[in-house]
Amino acid sequence: MKKIEAIIKPFKLEEVKDALNAIGIQGMTITEVKGYGRQKGHKEIYRGAEYMVDFIPKIKMEIIVAQDIADQAINAIMNAANTNTIGDGKIFVLPVEQVIRVRTGEKGEEAI
Amino acid sequence: MKRKIMLMMSFVLLILSSQVFADDATINSGDTAWIIVATALVMMMTPAGLALFYGGMSRTKNLLNTFAMTFVSYCIGSIIWVMWGYSLAFGPDVGGMVGAPTHLFMNGISVNSVSGTIPTFVFALFQMTFAGITVALVLGSIVDRMKFSAWIIFAMLWVTIVYCPIAHWAWGGGWMGNMGALDFAGGNVVHINAGVAGLILSMFLGKRLGYGKEAMFPSSVTLTALGAALLWFGWFGFNAGSQLAADGIAASAFLVTNTSASMGAMAWMLTEWVVNRKPTVLGIASGAVAGLVSITPAAGFVNLPASLIIGAVAGVLGFYCVAILKHKLGYDDSLDAFGVHGMCGLWGALATGIFASPHINEAGTGLLYGNIGQLWIQIVSIVGTILYSGVATIVVILITQLLASGLRVTKEEEMQGLDNALHGERAFEL
Numbered sequence: 001m002k003k004i005e006a007i008i009k010p011f012k013l014e015e016v017k018d019a020l021n022a023i024g025i026q027g028m029t030i031t032e033v034k035g036y037g038r039q040k041g042h043k044e045i046y047r048g049a050e051y052m053v054d055f056i057p058k059i060k061m062e063i064i065v066a067q068d069i070a071d072q073a074i075n076a077i078m079n080a081a082n083t084n085t086i087g088d089g090k091i092f093v094l095p096v097e098q099v100i101r102v103r104t105g106e107k108g109e110e111a112i
Numbered sequence: 113m114k115r116k117i118m119l120m121m122s123f124v125l126l127i128l129s130s131q132v133f134a135d136d137a138t139i140n141s142g143d144t145a146w147i148i149v150a151t152a153l154v155m156m157m158t159p160a161g162l163a164l165f166y167g168g169m170s171r172t173k174n175l176l177n178t179f180a181m182t183f184v185s186y187c188i189g190s191i192i193w194v195m196w197g198y199s200l201a202f203g204p205d206v207g208g209m210v211g212a213p214t215h216l217f218m219n220g221i222s223v224n225s226v227s228g229t230i231p232t233f234v235f236a237l238f239q240m241t242f243a244g245i246t247v248a249l250v251l252g253s254i255v256d257r258m259k260f261s262a263w264i265i266f267a268m269l270w271v272t273i274v275y276c277p278i279a280h281w282a283w284g285g286g287w288m289g290n291m292g293a294l295d296f297a298g299g300n301v302v303h304i305n306a307g308v309a310g311l312i313l314s315m316f317l318g319k320r321l322g323y324g325k326e327a328m329f330p331s332s333v334t335l336t337a338l339g340a341a342l343l344w345f346g347w348f349g350f351n352a353g354s355q356l357a358a359d360g361i362a363a364s365a366f367l368v369t370n371t372s373a374s375m376g377a378m379a380w381m382l383t384e385w386v387v388n389r390k391p392t393v394l395g396i397a398s399g400a401v402a403g404l405v406s407i408t409p410a411a412g413f414v415n416l417p418a419s420l421i422i423g424a425v426a427g428v429l430g431f432y433c434v435a436i437l438k439h440k441l442g443y444d445d446s447l448d449a450f451g452v453h454g455m456c457g458l459w460g461a462l463a464t465g466i467f468a469s470p471h472i473n474e475a476g477t478g479l480l481y482g483n484i485g486q487l488w489i490q491i492v493s494i495v496g497t498i499l500y501s502g503v504a505t506i507v508v509i510l511i512t513q514l515l516a517s518g519l520r521v522t523k524e525e526e527m528q529g530l531d532n533a534l535h536g537e538r539a540f541e542l
Contacts, residue, residue, distance in 0.1 A: 047398065051327040
């Protein structure tokens with residue numbers, strides 16, 4: 001089992017969600033985050049006080065997938081989230097030790 | 113017989129009409145109704161207008177503290193006023209400096225007392241709202257770092273020792289009014305006074321931790337813009353109400369107030385657009401307030417063209433003082449009580465000396481209408497206000513420091529945020 005963490009631009013959330021649903025991934029968790037990589041921030045001025053805002057709002061999406069559809073999921077995210085501009089985001093893949101469904105106690109891939 | 117009946121009837125009519133005239137000769141119900149409404153409008157300016165205006169510019173962690181200080185300022189102003197403030201400001205004149213304590217706790221004033229054409233209670237309450245908002249303006253300089261207990265003590269002393277005498281000088285029969293200084297609704301009494309006091313208090317308190325280095329974002333420009341709109345609305349009571357009558361001069365004051373506010377907003381906005389390349393909502397809101405501040409001393413004296421100029425200059429001047437001058441001089445007048453109220457109030461007081469038109473109000477003739485002396489009188493009143501406000505505020509600060517065991521919160525409290533540290537509350541549950 002793999003955990004796929006994707007940092008994407010907020011306005012791409014619906015597209016990525018739809019793309020994942022289309023390949024059979026029905027659940028996910030998202031967090032509103034801030035961050036930066038190569039994308040530059042912006043300047044804000046309040047009555048002459050200038051501030052550089054380096055952190056840019058992004059969405060972090062987390063999904064747990066079975067090993068065999070991990071690549072499909074990654075491709076779905078990449079295609080949906082890509083805008084060909086700096087700041088499109090990154091995808092991280094991590095191994096998952098165990099998954100348990102709270103209601104039934106099911107474990108492993110059945111619980112995904 | 114017919115003649116006797118005619119005589120009787122005219123006699124009866126005379127008696128009846130003299131009853132009616134007796135009421136009209138004292139209280140005018142139109143004036144009274146308007147000033148009651150104006151009082152309510154100005155009241156709203158403090159806990160609603162100013163609280164939102166200042167609160168939105170405070171950092172989120174201190175938003176409620178700003179509200180708290182503003183709210184209690186009005187309450188303290190209200191209570192001090194009816195205990196001794198009214199008498200100090202409007203009691204029988206003592207040496208041109210202060211009012212006698214004849215009316216302590218509103219002693220001697222009854223439901224039948226009349227001031228001009230309105231009940232004295234109404235006059236006193238109208239003036240009270242001015243005291244409340246003036247002290248509230250001062251806190252704009254010192255948000256984010258003052259002990260709440262110290263603010264309460266400061267406010268009580270400041271209204272008593274600083275506000276009331278200056279109000280007496282301008283409006284209560286004191287030396288400034290006697291000299292012929294023109295201050296229709298409080299350029300000296302309210303804005304220059306509060307601006308100077310705020311600057312001085314901010315110097316005693318010192319700069320905020322991280323000032324100039326750390327980003328200090330306003331919690332909500334939305335709240336500030338809303339506050340500015342409420343202030344504008346209430347300012348109609350502030351300026352047009354200062355005529356103390358529902359008449360043509362009040363209407364004229366209403367007209368120039370709105371015009372100056374609009375010009376101030378557009379002028380600040382355009383200046384900012386040129387200098388910073390983007391017009392901000394904060395700038396538009398601030399410009400409107402700058403325009404309102406500067407028209408305050410002039411409202412019942414100047415005509416429409418003058419108000420276009422007064423507002424336009426206020427917008428540019430306000431922007432300069434806040435965006436450039438403050439950063440050059442390095443003081444932390446956090447929400448620009450001095451930059452907007454002090455400096456634009458100063459412009460307004462001078463402009464009154466230039467533009468006061470006897471065709472609008474026979475009580476005031478300015479430079480443009482041949483009275484060179486008026487400008488000099490205005491300057492003297494401005495200097496007098498600045499000096500007294502400065503020195504007396506220092507005295508109040510020193511007493512407050514003693515009574516409150518210091519003015520400033522601890523470093524930990526300041527970093528944590530005053531809403532949590534002083535009030536145990538959060539502004540928003542998001």
